[in-house]
Amino acid sequence: MGDFAWLTVLLAVGVAAAHIATVWLFISGAMPPWLAFFAIAALTYASYTPLHEAAHSNIQGRHAGFRWVGEICGYLCAPMIMLPHSSHRLEHLDHHRHTNDPDKDPDFHISTMGSGIGTFLLAPWKLLFIHSTYIFRHHWHTRATFAAKCVYVAELVFGLGWRVAVLTQVPLATGLPVIVGGYAVGAYFTIYWFAYRPHWPYDKVGRYVDTCSMIVPGWAAPLYWILLGQSLHSIHHAFPRVPFYRYYGVFREAEAAMRAHGAHVVDIFSSAPVPAAASASAHSSKAAAP
Secondary structure, three states, X not given: OOOOOHHHHHHHHHHHHHHHHHHHHHHHOOOOHHHHHHHHHHHHHHHHHXXXXXXXXXXXXXXXXXXXXXXXXXXXXXXXXXXXXXHXXXXXXXXXXXXXXXXXXXXXXXXXXXXXXXXXXXXXXXXXXXXXXXXXXXXXXXXXXXXXXXXXXXXXXXXXXXXXXXXXXXXXXXXXXXXXXXXXXXHHHHHHHHHHHHHOOOOOOOOOOOOOEEEOOHHHOHXXXXXXXXXXXXXXXXXXXXXXXXXXXXXXXXXXXXXXXXXXXXXXXXXXXXXXXXXXXXXXXXXXXX
């Protein structure tokens, strides 16, 4: 898709502004800790979508001269999810090249998340570590320029530094649950819906079969928008240049062809296969959702 992604830019700016406002209101005592906790968790999740779009250079579309806008969006949102844009982009593009390949997909580790309570709790944090250190572990002595190394280090320092600075301004008894706990919940939610669920059961490799389409039933239609379209992450893997807010429309157009190529179409809650007729019914309900 070649249009400039204004909606993604607005999301990036809105999420950053809301995040700054939330932290400021929490520090000043104008926002109760419980509300700040949920706000930071939600904004942490929302911040990943612009970062993800920036990794694919989707924001500028065909307008190469505006690539800098996409880069700003990526670097703006990276500190909120605490994933350096410079490292995450390299890791994520390798994930696309080798999706579900146990030996080459850097995200494949997350497939163990459903193996037991221990891996369910710990696997997301290992994946975040893999993303955050990818440039250091795989490109530091080869592709990474001195400038890229400086940017990466600056991203790490800033991502951790602003949190430490905030914690010096509030009692740790409330600061840690809000700043660290809110981030942890948001990051975990992101890994679950962006990395684990879309590729389950991790048993096939190929453009249309390595990612499932999770159909939201009509009664839960708003969930699609809450997830920012990631229940249809399959569209992203089949057509990486499509912006997130067009996943639904593209899925409606391409569903039959994707099914013909063996695509998984499952219920978002039960993971049971969804026949085409039931999927069409869900489309009608979702179109009426806010």
